[in-house]
Amino acid sequence: MGIINKNRTIRFKKMKIIIGIIFIILSASALAQEAILPDSTGLAGAAGADKVEWLNRLAEASIKTAPERSIEYSQWALELADSLQMMPARAEALKNLGMAYRFQGELPEALEKLKEALRFSQEHSLRATEGDAAFGCGSIYLVLSEYDQALDYTLRALKIYQETASDSGAAEAYKSMGIVYWYLKDYVKALENFDLCLGINQRLRNKGGIAAALNNIGMVYDALGKYREALENYRTSLDLKKETGDSWGISNTLVNLGLVYKDLKLYEKANDYNLQAMKLKGELGDKKGIASCCNNIAEAFTLQGDYDRAMEYLQQGLSLAEELNARSLIKENYALRLKIYADKGDLPAYVKYNAMHDKLGEEIFSEESSEKMARLRTIFETEQKEKEIDILKKDAEIQELRLKKEIILRNVFILGSILILFAAGLIFYLYRLRTKAMEELSRINQELKTALHEVKRLSGLLPICANCKKIRNDQGYWEQIEEYISQHSEADFSHGICPDCAKLLYPEYYNKK
Secondary structure, three states: OHHHHHHHHHHHHHHHHHHHHHHHHHHHHHOOOOOOOOOOHHHHOOOHHHHHHHHHHHHHHOOOOOHHHHHHHHHHHHHHHHHHOOHHHHHHHHHHHHHHHHHHOOHHHHHHHHHHHHHHHHHOOOHHHHHHHHHHHHHHHHHOOOHHHHHHHHHHHHHHHHHOOOHHHHHHHHHHHHHHHHHOOOHHHHHHHHHHHHHHHHHHOOHHHHHHHHHHHHHHHHHOOOHHHHHHHHHHHHHHHHHHOOHHHHHHHHHHHHHHHHHOOOHHHHHHHHHHHHHHHHHHOOHHHHHHHHHHHHHHHHHHOOHHHHHHHHHHHHHHHHHHOOHHHHHHHHHHHHHHHHHHOOHHHHHHHHHHHHHHHHHHHHHHHHHHHHHHHHHHHHHHHHHHHHHHHHHHHHHHHHHHHHHHHHHHHHHHHHHHHHHHHHHHHHHHHHHHHHHHHHHHHHHHHHHHHHHHHOOOOOOEOOOOOOEEOOOOOEEOHHHHHHHHOOOOOOOOOOHHHHHHHOHHHHHHO
């Protein structure tokens, strides 16, 4: 019974590995749809914006099949997009570069570029690329077993996909979150997300997406011990995968069906599916998958008590596992041998393989610890870079604010100076007007005073002779009236003779006339 429990633990780990592999292969579908690699000959005749577009298409199409080439295309596209100031193309190139690094296994570089793409897309309101970059970050954190961050980024991507009406992107996000919850053994939430993924793919009539969702739902029911529901979903998934010709998916679903029948203790049925899966994986050249199938077949034969046939497959599986240095499969192989040797009472063989099993277990534990430390270091380095970028960004913002403040102060000073000069000019102008007005008013007043003085000089009672018409002045002297008036006014006199005086003084002349 202890061996069986141990085997169930091994099986859970095995299923985690299978899920991880499947996710690595499928998670990029929201970012790079399966497509035939575009003909690169079109690149030679392209220039400018067309060339950038070609490079991004080539980079996206080769992300999974040729990540090294995708990195080259992405870097080239990034350089051209920078020189041409093509913001959407630059964001796309950064996203492609990050995903290419991810499939290359260079996770720190992948996270760095994807987060750069995320920031750049957010700054320039490029929502579609922002969603894809966030989804890419989530997929990397899932590989690193950092489930909280994987959920955060994937949920962020989901919200963007929903806002931009990207149903295919939303389906991938739900699938990704379902896988995270499956790893966390929160099967209720896992099932909820896989159901949402299934619903979208059914609406889109995406058979490949429907098959993947059904397979994942089957894994949840299997983990919950609801084998009937698990089998129902696996079988429907298998039929759809056969329709679409998804050989890889078919082989994995066959493995899952074999595991369910083993739990139901229907060992012959289990091995029927295991053998089909092993054959298909052989056609696909999947040696690791073959080794895993050998262990599954051997386990079923062991539980049936057919130790000879079990050992036959264990030996075949061990050879392949050792060739691939697949340590987890080797350890699983040793555990199955221990069960057989214990049942057969072969103590020397049991002691030998028990020691090998324990030693390998310690090595794997040490290796996993090292890998975990490496993952933590990767996350730490990435977060440090993010903090450095944030600090630089804040410093830039502070410098920008200072510059704006200086510009504002300078403009205020210039405007204030202009206003002061204008006010001074206005005051001077008003002062000049007032001065001129005062001068004019003073002149007019003076003229009025003078006129009033003259008027006053000729006003009043004048003593005049009744006979000669002389006027007596203020000093008591008698002056001719002409002289007096000339002195006391602006009037001048010209002399003539009136008709009456002419008659009197010049009668002879006047009478003659």
